[in-house]
Each structure stands twice: as structure tokens, then as C-alpha cells.
Amino acid sequence: MPKPASPRTPYDGVVIAAPVTIPYERYSIESAHWWIARALRALAETSGISARDFDGFCLSSFTVGPDTAIGLTQHLGLSVRWLDHIPLGGASAIAALRRAARAVQARDCDVVACVGGDTNHVDSFRRTLENFSRFSQDAVYPYGAGGANASFALIARHYMNRFGVRREDLGRIAVAQRANALRNPNALMKTPLTLEQYMAARPIADPIHLYDCVMPCAGAEAFLVMREETAASAGIKGARILGSIERHNARLDDVVQNHGGWVADIDDLYAMAGVGPDRMDFVQTYDDYPVIVMMQLEDLGFCRKGEGAAFVQQHDLTIDGTFPHNTSGGQLSAGQAGAAGAYLGVTEAVRQVLGTAGPTQVPGARVGLASGFGMINYDRGLSSGAVILAGES
Numbered sequence: 001m002p003k004p005a006s007p008r009t010p011y012d013g014v015v016i017a018a019p020v021t022i023p024y025e026r027y028s029i030e031s032a033h034w035w036i037a038r039a040l041r042a043l044a045e046t047s048g049i050s051a052r053d054f055d056g057f058c059l060s061s062f063t064v065g066p067d068t069a070i071g072l073t074q075h076l077g078l079s080v081r082w083l084d085h086i087p088l089g090g091a092s093a094i095a096a097l098r099r100a101a102r103a104v105q106a107r108d109c110d111v112v113a114c115v116g117g118d119t120n121h122v123d124s125f126r127r128t129l130e131n132f133s134r135f136s137q138d139a140v141y142p143y144g145a146g147g148a149n150a151s152f153a154l155i156a157r158h159y160m161n162r163f164g165v166r167r168e169d170l171g172r173i174a175v176a177q178r179a180n181a182l183r184n185p186n187a188l189m190k191t192p193l194t195l196e197q198y199m200a201a202r203p204i205a206d207p208i209h210l211y212d213c214v215m216p217c218a219g220a221e222a223f224l225v226m227r228e229e230t231a232a233s234a235g236i237k238g239a240r241i242l243g244s245i246e247r248h249n250a251r252l253d254d255v256v257q258n259h260g261g262w263v264a265d266i267d268d269l270y271a272m273a274g275v276g277p278d279r280m281d282f283v284q285t286y287d288d289y290p291v292i293v294m295m296q297l298e299d300l301g302f303c304r305k306g307e308g309a310a311f312v313q314q315h316d317l318t319i320d321g322t323f324p325h326n327t328s329g330g331q332l333s334a335g336q337a338g339a340a341g342a343y344l345g346v347t348e349a350v351r352q353v354l355g356t357a358g359p360t361q362v363p364g365a366r367v368g369l370a371s372g373f374g375m376i377n378y379d380r381g382l383s384s385g386a387v388i389l390a391g392e393s
Helices: 032-047 069-076 089-105 124-130 134-143 148-163 167-181 195-200 228-234 262-273 290-299 308-314 330-334 340-354
Strands: 014-025 056-060 082-085 111-118 203-205 218-227 238-248 282-284 367-376 381-390
Touching (some): 014 032, 014 228, 032 111, 069 082, 082 089, 089 111, 089 367, 148 367, 167 195, 167 308, 238 340, 262 381, 282 340, 290 308, 290 367, 340 367
Parallel strands (some): 056 111
Antiparallel strands (some): 014 238, 238 381
């Protein structure tokens, strides 16, 4: 029999601070390095801490190659004593904050800059799809499957058939997020979206239609991780990490993905945080497609498996609604700036619990959850994670 898991060590004394967003552009002639450098400069300006005093650096990017995080230290003039490069797609930000938090907790470093950023040239997205993984190179792209749309169509159709989910149910998620995006000055989507428009949109890969898909763009998101005393000495407000989980290659018994890795550790997440799903003032899920949002709502404990459709029918997912969700508009309406998409929910969650989200602020928000999901191969995404954040004590 496997031994029971050891109790998780809390993230006491660690905060996430200075969330920054570099406004997105649909296409950019600049390199990923340029976008990442802008994020780093914004971290310094927002926090008042010189970039020369960042002694930790964590990077996620699809388009920074052939460089990795080590190359960026020289490009950007950083000299750090802790370094990580996390290529986990939509799970990157959760993994980054977890590793950075443990590093500063152990005093391996004091201030870690965590950055997700990518460019989007006219043809860069196609090249990314071609070279996304060995699986893509050998078994998907050569046979005409063009990447994420086809893979998520398989997952979505299987999920819809198994649990009786209709396109209208998924549309409620996309429509609510568009309403939220209209209050976000950085969102690329600036026009309202109705459920009728969602239903009438052209098909991309059945059952995926136009408004189920994120818009690739260029941009960057970032935050700092440090100890509470470091933030206090710099006069910076930070969000506390109540609990966090991460899991890779979970639920091997799903022939086609019905669950994410969250289900393996969700009890640990809420036990560590000392609060349950009913205490969340908002939720930021990773939303490359609405079906993955619904999967997360179930696997994160907001409803039981198979009840996601009923949940979105019964709740208002807008900022002022009964279940504020993806308050920035999420990737579906703000845009997906490559690996920065993994960071979007975390930076928005930090702003929410600190009360600095401006026009997208949920009134009275103090505790919230952000989740991540990434690294699709063909029939599933391999990486997932979640974090529960709270405002200053």
C-alpha cells in the first residue's frame, strides 16, 4: 500500500507582489525578449526595487528560443543566485510561484521576478504548433491535425457526450467573460458578445467554434515573490499564499480527458488553505477553451463531476454576479499572449485580493483561487495547478 502523503508545509511568510501587465498587441515585430524586458522594467517601477536587486528570476516563454532563462540574465543585465525556466504552458505561473516561494522561504534568494511573455509575429504561432512537442512533430502535425483546436475538439466532444453538456452551456462562460473584458482597459476584445452571436459563430473544428478559441497575441505578465519582511521594508503590499497544488500526467484511466490533475490534490489544497470552495470571493481559471473552464469548476470542488453545465446555468459569472469568474475577461476575451496566458489569472488574482484591480474589482474580495492548465498533447493536457491567495492579514 502507498504511504499517505505527508502534510504540506505552509507558505508562511511569503507574499506575491507588484503584479504587472504589459498591454497586449495582436501582432508584434518585437522579439519575446523585448516584451519580457518591458515586464522586468515594470516590476522595478511598480515595486520601487531595482532590477539589480532581483536575485531570483523565473521565466516562461514559447518564443524566446533558442534562449532560455539563463540567456535572458545576460540580455537583461541580471545577476541572480536562483534561476528557473518553466516550460509548462498554462500551468507555468502556478509552478513558478510555488518554486519561487520555496526559494525565498529557504533564503536561497530574497526577491524573485517571475515573468511570462511572448511575441506574436504573423507566422510565429504556426511554427510554435509545428514544434510544440515530439508528439506533435511525429504523430499529429504530419497527419494534418493543426494543433490545439483539433485536440480540444476531441476533448470537448467527448466531454459533451459523456456529461450532456450543450454548446449553450459553454457559451455562457464565453459571454460572461466578454462582459468582464469590457471593463478591462487592456483586453483586446472591445465589443459585447451575446449568446446568439456565440451560437452563430463559424465552426473551427466541431464542436469548437470561433468564440471558443483564444486569440494569440503578444504581451507579458509578471509578479514578484518575496518574504513578508522584505515587502514590508520596501513598503509593498503583497498577497499571501494560503495553499497551492501542482500535478502532472494525472488520471491515466481517462481514455480521453475528463479530469485534470486538480482532483488528485484538491483536498490538500483546501486543507492547507484552511478555507473551502465556498469561501472564494472570485475564481480565475485557465481558459484556453470553455470546456476546460467547466472541467476546472468541477475538479476544483465548486460542483460535482458532470454538474458543470447546471452550475453555469445557475450562476452569474460576471464581476458583479453570484460567482465572479475570470474578471479580466480571461484569455478568451483579453487575449492569449503565449506563456503570459498562464500568468493572467494570477496577476488578476493578486490585484483582486489587494483591492487594486480598478474597473474589474470584485467588491470586498479578500480570498480567491487561480488555476492553471497546460501542455496539451492530443487527448489531454499534462500539467495542472492551483493557488489560493488572500489579502494582507
